[in-house]
Amino acid sequence: AKAAGRNTLRFFDPQMQAVVSARAALEAGLRDALAGDQLQLYYQPQVTGESEMTGVEALVRWLHPQRGMVSPAEFIPLAEDTGLILPLGHWVLETACRQLASWAGRPEMAHLTVAVNVSPRQFHQVDFVDQVLTLLERTGAKPQRLKLELTESLLVANIEDVIAKMTALKRVGVGFSLDDFGTGYSSLSHLKLLPLDQLKIDQGFVRDILTDPNDAAIARMVVALGDSLGLAVIAEGVETEAQREFLADQGCYAYQGYLFSRPLPIAEFESLAQSYVLQ
Numbered sequence: 272a273k274a275a276g277r278n279t280l281r282f283f284d285p286q287m288q289a290v291v292s293a294r295a296a297l298e299a300g301l302r303d304a305l306a307g308d309q310l311q312l313y314y315q316p317q318v319t320g321e322s323e324m325t326g327v328e329a330l331v332r333w334l335h336p337q338r339g340m341v342s343p344a345e346f347i348p349l350a351e352d353t354g355l356i357l358p359l360g361h362w363v364l365e366t367a368c369r370q371l372a373s374w375a376g377r378p379e380m381a382h383l384t385v386a387v388n389v390s391p392r393q394f395h396q397v398d399f400v401d402q403v404l405t406l407l408e409r410t411g412a413k414p415q416r417l418k419l420e421l422t423e424s425l426l427v428a429n430i431e432d433v434i435a436k437m438t439a440l441k442r443v444g445v446g447f448s449l450d451d452f453g454t455g456y457s458s459l460s461h462l463k464l465l466p467l468d469q470l471k472i473d474q475g476f477v478r479d480i481l482t483d484p485n486d487a488a489i490a491r492m493v494v495a496l497g498d499s500l501g502l503a504v505i506a507e508g509v510e511t512e513a514q515r516e517f518l519a520d521q522g523c524y525a526y527q528g529y530l531f532s533r534p535l536p537i538a539e540f541e542s543l544a545q546s547y548v549l550q
């Protein structure tokens with residue numbers, strides 16, 4: 272068995288090698304991206320049932336010099352594995368806070384909240400709270416306008432520490448949303464302990480909501496849960512008016528998705544926000 276194992280290993284060697292070096296190249300590229308200015312934030316509107324834009328999610332983009340746009344779905348997991356998520360996450364937070372501060376004097380932008388995705392590894396840094404407080408202070412962004420999107424994977428270990436950090440940030444006004452809700456394994460008893468403001472229905476449940484009774488049931492359950500816990504519920508990945516209507520019938524509060532807009536570079540997002548105010 273040992274010999275066979277060794278043969279198998281040798282057989283896969285070139286392929287493994289290719290995977291390893293592709294990863295290494297991506298990692299080196301990501302370091303350059305952080306050092307240079309290949310990273311950008313795109314902004315996707317969050318719209319209420321009354322067609323008001325109340326917020327926006329900031330989504331990171333990597334404009335690779337050779338490959339063009341590399342999806343965060345590809346490089347965020349790598350950044351998490353390598354620890355690059357720490358400088359990357361800090362850059363995202365800082366950029367979002369600067370943007371918030373720059374909107375403060377503009378009537379068509381000043382009411383918007385900016386939601387920022389925070390990786391578990393980033394959140395678990397001992398000085399995470401201090402980092403956020405320092406960034407808010409340094410940029411002048413209003414804490415009440417910043418919302419942090421956390422995922423359920425954060426809740427598997429060290430729940431007391433998570434609650435303590437959230438509570439410290441909530442005290443100054445920072446809001447919290449639980450992202451991709453329903454895809455993880457958070458226990459409902461944990462959920463009750465967290466100082467959350469919002470639950471986000473994952474797009475995986477929205478996609479087939481009109482045809483898959485299980486997805487519809489989960490969406491209904493999340494809205495009911497949000498109601499009973501006093502949390503706003505937002506659905507992501509809303510692409511059609513029929514999906515939006517179905518979610519509205521369940522009592523969903525806000526929506527995000529291609530139905531309203533794709534994530535946009537800053538200039539395009541600002542003109543879209545302007546048109547929302549004028550409508």
Ligand code: C2E
Binds near residue numbers: 330450474507530534
């Ligand atoms: P996510 O937080 O669940 O973000 C939603 C993703 O769905 C985004 O993909 C967005 O572009 C996409 N999306 C929005 N509306 C629609 C729609 O109507 N239909 C479909 N099919 N997709 C839609 P994106 O921007 O590629 O980001 C992928 C994931 O990468 C994010 O998922 C998030 O987990 C991660 N990510 C993105 N930016 C950051 C960041 O700054 N920090 C961290 N830690 N993670 C990030």
Ligand code: CA
Binds near residue numbers: 328388420450
């Ligand atoms: Ca998110």
Ligand code: CA
Binds near residue numbers: 450451471473507
């Ligand atoms: Ca999400």
Ligand code: CA
Binds near residue numbers: 451474
């Ligand atoms: Ca998602």
